[in-house]
Amino acid sequence: MLPNYLTVLVYLLVGIVIGGALLTLGFLLGPKQPDATKSQPYECGFEAFQDARMKFEVRYYLVAILFILFDLEMTFLFPWAVALRRIGWPGFGAMMLFLLVLVVGFLYEWGKGGLEWE
């Protein structure tokens, strides 16, 4: 089993090396003539007039929180799905109860307009 995970680790390193090599080649082969206008952030030809790191729409934050909830739910579902046939009706009932709680929360969120974008 362990060698399989070692392969994964090696593959990750190979990925980093390939990405790094491409970037290095680009830095080595490309010309380097930075000037004041070229290195400004792109803003349709205007001079950039303030820092880009400003406030952003709160809905993105909401989506992120919802994602964490559902993603956690998913991690609970995986072992259940593998074992479903062995745990039978009791397992089925327990998971449906669990999903019910989440669906109630999801519907509440939906009704409150948390999923609306205009």
Next chain:
Amino acid sequence: MNSWLNGLLSWFLPHLAGIILVTVVVILSVAYLTYAERKIIGYMQSRLGPNRVGKWGLLQPFADVFKLLLKEIVLPERSSVILFVLAPILAIVPALATWAVIPFAPHVVLANLNAGLIYILALTSIGVYGIILAGWASNSKYALLGAMRSAAQIVSYEIAMGFALIGVVMAARTLNLEAIVRDQSGGIGHWFLIPLLPLFVVYFVSGVAETNRAPFDVAEGESELVAGFHVEYSGTTFAVFFLAEYANMILVSALASTLFLGGWSSPLAGTGIPLLAANGLAWLAAKIAVLLFVFLWLRATFPRYRYDQIMRLGWKVFIPVTLVWLGVESLMIVGRVGPWFRGGLR
């Protein structure tokens, strides 16, 4: 000590060779996918597509690569340089390393992980970091807006995608991809596509959204955000993002083939037709090619969705559909009904 080192080397070198082989094939496929995209969409719009470099324009991808290598890499003045350069690497690593668990042919897989599906979910989630980091590090308004949109979109569709995967796990009773393919081998009737059709549709459409492809490409919508999170990237830094996006397209197609269309197993297995009934890499490649064609076809056919429509489709259509389908599927399996309950109690 020496024999231990020898043992490690004799394990390491063949595996490294395998990894490099797969990676090279993936990168070459990306090169020719860009060619196929331009050619196919060209013909769909009554144009010729690239036809100058080499016969039928076949060398076009290489011309593109050399051009990108020789371009200047512009580092925007107010950017965070380290993060700016790190972002494309974070995008490319998961796009390549996920191939470790894809079974290419019977018993041919780089890493036969028992937790293969979890590994895939974990790695594909890392890709989001590359995007959000790129948008943040650029310190440009368009890049930041594009990155926020991309990240929210990817994260939303990841949920629907994960639920679709759980349907597959229920049917296959394992997270090991090799075993999942084996479970579907023995002809087209055994594919999970049949009992899990809605999940396949959800998975594939989510895959299109996850890779930020048309018609879900608001994040880079040229007409409003210029290029989205990678506006400030040029030369090879841009090329690496591009490589990651296309490698992800191939990956989504490969996963859809593996999980729903029987991977390397032949749809005609068991019919005894010579050659066509044999399992192998060719079938996997054919299935991937068909799905990739659908990717390009979608791009040539549909106008871009609005952002609110994309979020509505993800949250209000796909998540309810997959949740209901998971309930139905598990009910069928526990009740031992129909095509869902297959392969016994194991």
